[in-house]
Amino acid sequence: MIVRILTEGQFNLPGVHIDTLNEIDNKLVEVVESEDQEGFDRYLKEMLDLVRENAIPVGVDELVESDLVLPEPDITLVEAEELFTGEGLLPD
């Protein structure tokens, strides 16, 4: 499974981690909704670390589309909120 971390590039993540990734994703949604900054920082790091630690980077000269895209490591809670309202990150 090809996963991209924005601004970091693509990784090949073994399929066994997908469930964990989804669990963290659900938690992330909750903390964004409740504007829980501490939880947001924690789960975002957990999510990115899961990929960084278990996946193999895709070669720079390989041209493949990702199955999943993860946010950049320094995305802010405000930016994540905008992501859900569909504004800000989708400018014309």
Add this chain to the structure above:
Amino acid sequence: MGVLTRMSTVVRAKMNRLLDKAEDPRETLDFAYEKQMEMLRNVKRGVVEMVTTKRRLELQASKVQETVVKLEEQARQAMAAGREDLARLALQRKQASVYELDGLDQQVANLELEQEKLTKAEQRLKAKVDSFRTRKEIVKAQYNAAQAQVRIGSALSGISEEMGDVQLSIERAETKTESLRARAGAIDELAEAGVLEDFSGREDQLGKELAQITASQNVEDELEGLRAGLHSDQKKSLTDGGQQ
């Protein structure tokens, strides 16, 4: 819908906007390559803009630093001339400048980080574009092979996604640079007017008030220091005078 799904949608929307597919796949390839080169130029321009903004902030920081030294000297002179009121005023202004300096240093550090990220993005994209160019020529030579078309389709999506990623990085960097430039402009205006007293950058009222309390405490401490220095100087000159 989770963060992952949203993020994927955003990037996909970006890449679709970057790449309207042409009728003839061979045209699509050339068009895509043109777009890639344009994107590479955009990243380079982004980096140059950041460097310019950073230089400007550094220049401002050194000016503010000079102001701090000057105000310190003025406070000392005012105190020696028995004008504690003027000395206090000078020290208050100095405090504001010190805050400004802290802010500027922080911003320069932020810009450096951002610049580093953008440079890395440029290198990554450059490698992909090189690889795309090679593949493009191969596919164009064997256009009729159905398999080749499938292969180029996935390569196209792959590189468009990279471009979507880079485009997002450029936009973020631009937003950050823009706000720093606006702030730099505001500082210039304030400095020209000779006032940096409003602790700009601290937007909330509470933060402002707390900063002012710390600042006025610092001012009193420094005044006390000047007073003590002055007294010991006077004592010293008295003793020296006695010895002659």
